[in-house]
Amino acid sequence: MKNYDPKFDEVLAGEYVLGTLRGRARERFERQVEKDPRLKDLVRSWEKKLSPMAEALPPVEPSSRVWRRIEARLDAPSAKAAPWWSRVSFWRPFALTAAAAAVGAFLYFGVISPRPPTVTMPAHMAVLADKKNASGWVLTVNPSAQEITAMVMHPEPMKPDQSYELWMLPGKDQAPISLGLLPMQGSSKMKVEKPMFEKLMGASGLAVSLEPAGGSPTGAPTGPVMYQGSLLALEKA
Protein backbone atom coordinates (compact mmCIF):
# COMPACT_ATOMS: atom_id res chain seq x y z
CA MET A 1 0.00 0.00 0.00
CA LYS A 2 3.06 2.24 0.16
CA ASN A 3 3.38 3.31 -3.42
CA TYR A 4 -0.12 3.45 -4.61
CA ASP A 5 -1.00 6.34 -6.84
CA PRO A 6 -4.34 7.80 -5.78
CA LYS A 7 -4.88 9.12 -9.29
CA PHE A 8 -4.53 5.62 -10.70
CA ASP A 9 -7.31 4.27 -8.49
CA GLU A 10 -9.43 7.28 -9.22
CA VAL A 11 -9.18 6.69 -12.97
CA LEU A 12 -9.68 2.95 -12.58
CA ALA A 13 -12.86 3.53 -10.56
CA GLY A 14 -14.04 6.03 -13.16
CA GLU A 15 -13.38 3.59 -16.01
CA TYR A 16 -15.15 0.87 -14.08
CA VAL A 17 -18.29 2.98 -13.60
CA LEU A 18 -18.12 4.29 -17.16
CA GLY A 19 -17.93 0.68 -18.32
CA THR A 20 -14.74 0.81 -20.39
CA LEU A 21 -12.91 -1.42 -17.90
CA ARG A 22 -13.60 -4.91 -19.20
CA GLY A 23 -12.62 -8.52 -19.04
CA ARG A 24 -10.12 -9.69 -16.43
CA ALA A 25 -9.23 -6.16 -15.40
CA ARG A 26 -12.88 -5.58 -14.55
CA GLU A 27 -13.13 -8.79 -12.52
CA ARG A 28 -9.92 -8.03 -10.68
CA PHE A 29 -11.12 -4.54 -9.83
CA GLU A 30 -14.44 -5.91 -8.57
CA ARG A 31 -12.60 -8.26 -6.22
CA GLN A 32 -10.48 -5.40 -4.91
CA VAL A 33 -13.48 -3.14 -4.40
CA GLU A 34 -15.15 -5.75 -2.27
CA LYS A 35 -12.23 -5.66 0.16
CA ASP A 36 -11.33 -2.00 0.05
CA PRO A 37 -13.67 0.64 1.49
CA ARG A 38 -11.60 3.40 -0.06
CA LEU A 39 -12.14 1.99 -3.54
CA LYS A 40 -15.81 1.52 -2.76
CA ASP A 41 -16.10 5.20 -1.95
CA LEU A 42 -14.38 6.10 -5.22
CA VAL A 43 -16.83 3.94 -7.15
CA ARG A 44 -19.82 5.47 -5.41
CA SER A 45 -18.49 8.92 -6.00
CA TRP A 46 -18.20 8.24 -9.75
CA GLU A 47 -21.68 6.73 -9.82
CA LYS A 48 -23.00 9.91 -8.32
CA LYS A 49 -21.03 12.11 -10.71
CA LEU A 50 -22.20 10.29 -13.85
CA SER A 51 -25.76 9.51 -12.78
CA PRO A 52 -27.24 12.74 -14.25
CA MET A 53 -26.50 11.24 -17.68
CA ALA A 54 -29.03 8.50 -16.98
CA GLU A 55 -31.50 10.88 -15.39
CA ALA A 56 -31.36 13.23 -18.36
CA LEU A 57 -32.57 10.62 -20.85
CA PRO A 58 -36.01 11.03 -22.39
CA PRO A 59 -38.30 8.45 -20.76
CA VAL A 60 -39.21 5.38 -22.79
CA GLU A 61 -42.14 3.39 -21.46
CA PRO A 62 -41.35 -0.34 -21.33
CA SER A 63 -44.02 -2.83 -22.39
CA SER A 64 -46.45 -3.74 -19.62
CA ARG A 65 -45.34 -7.37 -19.89
CA VAL A 66 -42.07 -6.48 -18.13
CA TRP A 67 -43.82 -5.55 -14.90
CA ARG A 68 -46.11 -8.58 -15.17
CA ARG A 69 -43.04 -10.81 -15.40
CA ILE A 70 -41.37 -9.07 -12.47
CA GLU A 71 -44.49 -9.41 -10.34
CA ALA A 72 -44.77 -13.10 -11.17
CA ARG A 73 -41.23 -13.72 -9.94
CA LEU A 74 -41.21 -11.72 -6.72
CA ASP A 75 -41.79 -14.73 -4.51
CA ALA A 76 -39.31 -16.99 -6.24
CA PRO A 77 -36.10 -17.55 -4.31
CA SER A 78 -33.11 -16.23 -6.20
CA ALA A 79 -31.72 -19.09 -8.24
CA LYS A 80 -28.09 -18.20 -8.56
CA ALA A 81 -25.75 -16.29 -6.35
CA ALA A 82 -26.06 -12.62 -7.10
CA PRO A 83 -23.02 -10.75 -8.36
CA TRP A 84 -21.07 -8.84 -5.77
CA TRP A 85 -22.41 -5.40 -6.54
CA SER A 86 -25.93 -6.41 -5.75
CA ARG A 87 -25.16 -9.13 -3.25
CA VAL A 88 -22.92 -7.38 -0.89
CA SER A 89 -22.90 -4.90 1.78
CA PHE A 90 -21.68 -2.55 -0.91
CA TRP A 91 -24.23 0.04 0.05
CA ARG A 92 -24.32 -0.74 3.71
CA PRO A 93 -22.49 1.60 6.02
CA PHE A 94 -18.89 1.08 6.86
CA ALA A 95 -17.37 2.95 9.69
CA LEU A 96 -19.35 6.02 8.96
CA THR A 97 -17.46 9.18 9.70
CA ALA A 98 -19.29 12.27 10.79
CA ALA A 99 -18.26 14.00 7.61
CA ALA A 100 -19.59 11.23 5.41
CA ALA A 101 -22.81 11.25 7.37
CA ALA A 102 -23.15 14.97 6.86
CA VAL A 103 -22.54 14.64 3.13
CA GLY A 104 -25.07 11.83 2.95
CA ALA A 105 -27.63 13.85 4.79
CA PHE A 106 -26.99 16.71 2.47
CA LEU A 107 -27.42 14.50 -0.58
CA TYR A 108 -30.61 13.13 0.75
CA PHE A 109 -32.19 16.25 2.08
CA GLY A 110 -30.18 19.05 0.58
CA VAL A 111 -32.56 19.69 -2.27
CA ILE A 112 -35.62 19.69 -0.12
CA SER A 113 -35.60 21.59 3.09
CA PRO A 114 -33.77 21.66 6.34
CA ARG A 115 -34.95 18.44 7.91
CA PRO A 116 -33.21 16.29 10.45
CA PRO A 117 -31.22 13.50 8.81
CA THR A 118 -33.24 10.86 10.61
CA VAL A 119 -35.84 9.66 8.17
CA THR A 120 -39.17 9.37 9.86
CA MET A 121 -41.00 6.92 7.70
CA PRO A 122 -44.42 8.20 6.83
CA ALA A 123 -47.12 5.55 7.20
CA HIS A 124 -48.55 6.23 3.77
CA MET A 125 -47.43 8.12 0.75
CA ALA A 126 -48.65 8.93 -2.73
CA VAL A 127 -46.88 10.32 -5.74
CA LEU A 128 -49.17 12.46 -7.85
CA ALA A 129 -47.93 12.07 -11.39
CA ASP A 130 -49.13 13.24 -14.79
CA LYS A 131 -49.71 11.11 -17.87
CA LYS A 132 -45.99 10.99 -18.56
CA ASN A 133 -45.27 9.89 -15.00
CA ALA A 134 -43.65 13.22 -14.13
CA SER A 135 -44.22 13.91 -10.46
CA GLY A 136 -46.20 16.99 -9.47
CA TRP A 137 -46.38 16.41 -5.72
CA VAL A 138 -45.51 13.82 -3.14
CA LEU A 139 -48.03 13.34 -0.34
CA THR A 140 -47.11 11.80 2.96
CA VAL A 141 -49.68 10.92 5.56
CA ASN A 142 -49.29 11.12 9.30
CA PRO A 143 -52.16 9.09 10.74
CA SER A 144 -51.65 10.07 14.36
CA ALA A 145 -52.00 13.76 13.52
CA GLN A 146 -54.53 13.03 10.76
CA GLU A 147 -52.53 15.21 8.53
CA ILE A 148 -51.37 15.11 4.92
CA THR A 149 -48.18 16.87 3.86
CA ALA A 150 -47.98 17.86 0.21
CA MET A 151 -44.48 18.47 -1.08
CA VAL A 152 -44.03 20.21 -4.41
CA MET A 153 -41.99 18.39 -7.07
CA HIS A 154 -42.45 19.75 -10.56
CA PRO A 155 -46.08 20.61 -11.24
CA GLU A 156 -46.83 22.26 -14.59
CA PRO A 157 -47.04 26.02 -14.04
CA MET A 158 -50.60 27.39 -14.23
CA LYS A 159 -52.18 30.78 -14.85
CA PRO A 160 -52.56 33.16 -11.88
CA ASP A 161 -56.33 32.72 -11.87
CA GLN A 162 -56.06 28.96 -11.42
CA SER A 163 -55.44 26.50 -8.58
CA TYR A 164 -54.63 22.82 -8.35
CA GLU A 165 -57.16 21.02 -6.16
CA LEU A 166 -56.63 17.61 -4.58
CA TRP A 167 -59.49 15.11 -4.51
CA MET A 168 -59.92 11.70 -3.03
CA LEU A 169 -61.90 9.20 -5.01
CA PRO A 170 -63.80 7.27 -2.34
CA GLY A 171 -64.72 4.41 -4.64
CA LYS A 172 -67.12 3.27 -7.28
CA ASP A 173 -70.02 5.59 -8.03
CA GLN A 174 -69.11 8.01 -5.26
CA ALA A 175 -68.38 11.65 -5.95
CA PRO A 176 -64.81 12.90 -5.39
CA ILE A 177 -64.23 14.69 -2.10
CA SER A 178 -62.02 17.76 -1.95
CA LEU A 179 -58.98 17.58 0.33
CA GLY A 180 -57.81 21.11 -0.37
CA LEU A 181 -55.61 23.17 -2.65
CA LEU A 182 -52.07 22.10 -3.44
CA PRO A 183 -49.09 24.40 -2.95
CA MET A 184 -46.92 25.56 -5.86
CA GLN A 185 -43.81 26.04 -3.71
CA GLY A 186 -42.34 24.17 -0.77
CA SER A 187 -44.88 22.15 1.10
CA SER A 188 -48.11 22.54 2.97
CA LYS A 189 -50.01 20.50 5.52
CA MET A 190 -53.68 19.61 5.24
CA LYS A 191 -55.69 18.60 8.28
CA VAL A 192 -58.24 15.90 7.62
CA GLU A 193 -61.16 15.37 10.02
CA LYS A 194 -61.53 11.90 11.47
CA PRO A 195 -64.48 10.47 9.48
CA MET A 196 -62.91 11.83 6.33
CA PHE A 197 -59.55 10.38 7.29
CA GLU A 198 -60.99 6.89 7.54
CA LYS A 199 -62.52 7.35 4.12
CA LEU A 200 -59.18 8.49 2.79
CA MET A 201 -57.51 5.31 4.03
CA GLY A 202 -59.98 3.27 2.04
CA ALA A 203 -60.02 5.55 -0.99
CA SER A 204 -59.47 4.01 -4.39
CA GLY A 205 -57.36 6.87 -5.66
CA LEU A 206 -56.39 10.52 -5.63
CA ALA A 207 -56.72 13.06 -8.39
CA VAL A 208 -55.68 16.67 -8.98
CA SER A 209 -57.85 18.93 -11.11
CA LEU A 210 -57.18 22.37 -12.49
CA GLU A 211 -59.72 24.77 -10.98
CA PRO A 212 -60.40 28.50 -10.80
CA ALA A 213 -58.25 30.25 -8.16
CA GLY A 214 -59.42 29.28 -4.69
CA GLY A 215 -60.80 25.96 -5.79
CA SER A 216 -63.86 24.51 -7.43
CA PRO A 217 -66.90 26.77 -6.98
CA THR A 218 -69.29 23.81 -7.03
CA GLY A 219 -67.68 21.40 -4.58
CA ALA A 220 -67.02 18.94 -7.39
CA PRO A 221 -64.14 18.95 -9.87
CA THR A 222 -64.90 21.33 -12.76
CA GLY A 223 -61.56 21.29 -14.62
CA PRO A 224 -59.48 18.58 -16.24
CA VAL A 225 -57.71 15.97 -14.12
CA MET A 226 -53.98 16.68 -14.47
CA TYR A 227 -52.37 14.34 -11.91
CA GLN A 228 -53.27 11.06 -10.34
CA GLY A 229 -51.94 8.73 -7.73
CA SER A 230 -52.93 6.36 -4.98
CA LEU A 231 -52.07 6.04 -1.35
CA LEU A 232 -49.57 3.35 -0.62
CA ALA A 233 -49.11 1.86 2.85
CA LEU A 234 -45.38 1.85 3.48
CA GLU A 235 -45.48 -0.65 6.28
CA LYS A 236 -45.51 -4.20 5.06
CA ALA A 237 -49.11 -5.32 4.82
Add this chain to the structure above:
Amino acid sequence: MTSSTSKATSYSLGPLLKSVSRGNKGALGELYRLTSPKLFSLLVRMLKREDLAEEVLQDGFLSIWRHAKDYDSRKGAPFTWMASIIRHRAIDQLRRSRHEIISDSDSTPEPKASNSDPWEGLVQFRDAEGLRKCLEELGDDPRRAIVSAYYEGLTHEDLALRMNKPLGTVKTWIRRGLMSLKDCLER
Protein backbone atom coordinates in the same frame (compact mmCIF):
# COMPACT_ATOMS: atom_id res chain seq x y z
CA MET B 1 -40.62 17.43 -17.81
CA THR B 2 -37.22 15.90 -17.87
CA SER B 3 -36.09 17.52 -14.67
CA SER B 4 -38.67 15.85 -12.49
CA THR B 5 -36.66 12.84 -11.39
CA SER B 6 -34.03 14.39 -9.26
CA LYS B 7 -36.06 16.02 -6.53
CA ALA B 8 -38.65 13.29 -6.61
CA THR B 9 -35.76 10.88 -6.47
CA SER B 10 -34.40 12.23 -3.25
CA TYR B 11 -37.71 12.57 -1.53
CA SER B 12 -40.16 9.98 -2.74
CA LEU B 13 -37.89 7.15 -3.85
CA GLY B 14 -36.09 6.90 -0.50
CA PRO B 15 -39.14 5.92 1.58
CA LEU B 16 -40.35 3.68 -1.27
CA LEU B 17 -37.06 1.82 -1.38
CA LYS B 18 -37.09 1.46 2.38
CA SER B 19 -40.55 0.01 2.18
CA VAL B 20 -39.44 -2.35 -0.59
CA SER B 21 -36.71 -3.61 1.73
CA ARG B 22 -39.46 -4.68 4.13
CA GLY B 23 -41.10 -6.72 1.43
CA ASN B 24 -43.76 -4.27 0.22
CA LYS B 25 -44.65 -5.23 -3.35
CA GLY B 26 -46.86 -2.19 -3.79
CA ALA B 27 -43.89 0.06 -3.06
CA LEU B 28 -41.83 -1.82 -5.66
CA GLY B 29 -44.63 -1.25 -8.18
CA GLU B 30 -44.60 2.46 -7.46
CA LEU B 31 -40.81 2.57 -7.68
CA TYR B 32 -41.03 0.79 -11.02
CA ARG B 33 -43.69 3.17 -12.30
CA LEU B 34 -41.57 6.19 -11.41
CA THR B 35 -38.15 5.02 -12.56
CA SER B 36 -38.55 2.35 -15.24
CA PRO B 37 -39.05 4.79 -18.17
CA LYS B 38 -35.62 6.38 -17.56
CA LEU B 39 -33.92 3.08 -16.83
CA PHE B 40 -35.48 1.43 -19.88
CA SER B 41 -34.42 4.36 -22.02
CA LEU B 42 -30.84 3.82 -20.83
CA LEU B 43 -31.01 0.08 -21.49
CA VAL B 44 -32.39 0.41 -25.00
CA ARG B 45 -29.61 2.82 -25.77
CA MET B 46 -26.92 0.55 -24.36
CA LEU B 47 -28.18 -2.80 -25.65
CA LYS B 48 -29.73 -1.60 -28.93
CA ARG B 49 -32.38 -4.30 -28.68
CA GLU B 50 -35.69 -3.98 -26.90
CA ASP B 51 -35.94 -7.67 -26.02
CA LEU B 52 -32.58 -7.61 -24.25
CA ALA B 53 -33.42 -4.29 -22.60
CA GLU B 54 -36.65 -5.80 -21.24
CA GLU B 55 -34.79 -8.82 -19.93
CA VAL B 56 -32.20 -6.72 -18.12
CA LEU B 57 -34.85 -4.35 -16.73
CA GLN B 58 -36.71 -7.34 -15.36
CA ASP B 59 -33.63 -8.94 -13.80
CA GLY B 60 -32.52 -5.57 -12.50
CA PHE B 61 -35.79 -4.94 -10.67
CA LEU B 62 -35.75 -8.42 -9.19
CA SER B 63 -32.26 -7.64 -7.93
CA ILE B 64 -33.49 -4.32 -6.51
CA TRP B 65 -36.32 -6.21 -4.81
CA ARG B 66 -33.97 -8.72 -3.21
CA HIS B 67 -31.26 -6.28 -2.22
CA ALA B 68 -33.18 -3.18 -1.23
CA LYS B 69 -32.11 -3.80 2.37
CA ASP B 70 -28.50 -3.23 1.34
CA TYR B 71 -29.28 0.25 0.13
CA ASP B 72 -27.99 2.96 2.45
CA SER B 73 -29.37 6.43 1.87
CA ARG B 74 -26.25 7.98 3.37
CA LYS B 75 -24.22 6.56 0.51
CA GLY B 76 -26.13 8.13 -2.33
CA ALA B 77 -29.48 8.84 -3.92
CA PRO B 78 -31.88 5.98 -4.61
CA PHE B 79 -31.92 6.57 -8.36
CA THR B 80 -28.12 6.42 -8.49
CA TRP B 81 -28.16 3.08 -6.69
CA MET B 82 -30.82 1.67 -8.98
CA ALA B 83 -29.18 2.98 -12.15
CA SER B 84 -25.86 1.44 -11.07
CA ILE B 85 -27.42 -1.99 -10.63
CA ILE B 86 -29.11 -1.71 -14.02
CA ARG B 87 -25.97 -0.48 -15.81
CA HIS B 88 -23.81 -3.24 -14.31
CA ARG B 89 -26.26 -5.79 -15.59
CA ALA B 90 -26.33 -4.18 -18.99
CA ILE B 91 -22.52 -4.27 -19.18
CA ASP B 92 -22.59 -7.97 -18.21
CA GLN B 93 -25.16 -8.56 -20.90
CA LEU B 94 -23.06 -6.72 -23.47
CA ARG B 95 -20.09 -8.90 -22.62
CA ARG B 96 -22.15 -12.07 -23.00
CA SER B 97 -23.90 -11.19 -26.22
CA ARG B 98 -21.25 -8.99 -27.75
CA HIS B 99 -20.59 -11.13 -30.85
CA GLU B 100 -24.22 -11.79 -31.37
CA ILE B 101 -25.05 -8.11 -31.24
CA ILE B 102 -22.26 -7.08 -33.54
CA SER B 103 -23.12 -9.71 -36.18
CA ASP B 104 -26.80 -8.84 -35.91
CA SER B 105 -26.37 -5.15 -36.19
CA ASP B 106 -26.92 -5.04 -39.94
CA SER B 107 -30.20 -6.89 -39.89
CA THR B 108 -31.74 -5.59 -36.67
CA PRO B 109 -33.12 -2.10 -36.97
CA GLU B 110 -32.19 0.09 -34.03
CA PRO B 111 -35.14 0.80 -31.78
CA LYS B 112 -36.53 4.27 -32.32
CA ALA B 113 -35.86 5.26 -28.75
CA SER B 114 -32.12 5.26 -29.19
CA ASN B 115 -32.13 7.64 -32.10
CA SER B 116 -32.48 10.86 -30.14
CA ASP B 117 -29.25 12.56 -29.19
CA PRO B 118 -28.49 12.05 -25.49
CA TRP B 119 -26.55 15.28 -25.48
CA GLU B 120 -29.81 17.14 -26.17
CA GLY B 121 -31.30 15.59 -23.05
CA LEU B 122 -28.29 16.66 -21.04
CA VAL B 123 -28.64 20.22 -22.31
CA GLN B 124 -32.30 20.39 -21.30
CA PHE B 125 -32.00 18.62 -17.97
CA ARG B 126 -31.52 21.21 -15.28
CA ASP B 127 -29.92 18.92 -12.71
CA ALA B 128 -27.26 17.82 -15.21
CA GLU B 129 -26.00 21.32 -15.80
CA GLY B 130 -22.84 20.91 -13.71
CA LEU B 131 -21.91 17.68 -15.45
CA ARG B 132 -22.73 19.07 -18.89
CA LYS B 133 -20.55 22.13 -18.38
CA CYS B 134 -17.65 20.02 -17.19
CA LEU B 135 -18.05 17.65 -20.15
CA GLU B 136 -18.00 20.63 -22.49
CA GLU B 137 -14.70 21.74 -21.02
CA LEU B 138 -13.11 18.44 -22.05
CA GLY B 139 -13.02 19.21 -25.75
CA ASP B 140 -14.84 17.36 -28.53
CA ASP B 141 -13.00 14.05 -28.76
CA PRO B 142 -12.65 13.14 -25.07
CA ARG B 143 -16.22 14.25 -24.49
CA ARG B 144 -17.56 12.12 -27.34
CA ALA B 145 -15.55 9.16 -26.09
CA ILE B 146 -16.87 9.44 -22.52
CA VAL B 147 -20.48 10.11 -23.50
CA SER B 148 -20.52 7.19 -26.00
CA ALA B 149 -18.94 4.87 -23.47
CA TYR B 150 -21.59 5.73 -20.88
CA TYR B 151 -24.64 5.58 -23.08
CA GLU B 152 -23.65 2.73 -25.34
CA GLY B 153 -21.45 0.64 -23.08
CA LEU B 154 -18.58 0.78 -25.58
CA THR B 155 -15.13 -0.60 -24.77
CA HIS B 156 -11.89 1.21 -25.57
CA GLU B 157 -11.60 -1.01 -28.68
CA ASP B 158 -15.14 -0.17 -29.83
CA LEU B 159 -14.41 3.52 -29.35
CA ALA B 160 -11.16 3.31 -31.30
CA LEU B 161 -12.98 1.68 -34.20
CA ARG B 162 -15.88 4.08 -34.04
CA MET B 163 -13.69 7.17 -33.88
CA ASN B 164 -11.09 5.79 -36.24
CA LYS B 165 -8.20 6.51 -33.85
CA PRO B 166 -5.45 4.37 -32.34
CA LEU B 167 -6.40 2.48 -29.19
CA GLY B 168 -3.78 4.34 -27.13
CA THR B 169 -5.19 7.71 -28.13
CA VAL B 170 -8.70 6.73 -27.06
CA LYS B 171 -7.46 5.34 -23.75
CA THR B 172 -5.64 8.58 -23.06
CA TRP B 173 -8.74 10.64 -23.90
CA ILE B 174 -10.79 8.61 -21.46
CA ARG B 175 -8.24 8.71 -18.64
CA ARG B 176 -7.36 12.38 -18.95
CA GLY B 177 -11.01 13.16 -19.57
CA LEU B 178 -12.07 11.42 -16.37
CA MET B 179 -9.44 13.24 -14.32
CA SER B 180 -10.42 16.63 -15.72
CA LEU B 181 -14.07 15.80 -15.20
CA LYS B 182 -13.43 14.97 -11.57
CA ASP B 183 -11.42 18.15 -11.00
CA CYS B 184 -14.09 20.23 -12.67
CA LEU B 185 -16.99 18.63 -10.77
CA GLU B 186 -15.23 18.99 -7.44
CA ARG B 187 -14.18 22.55 -8.04
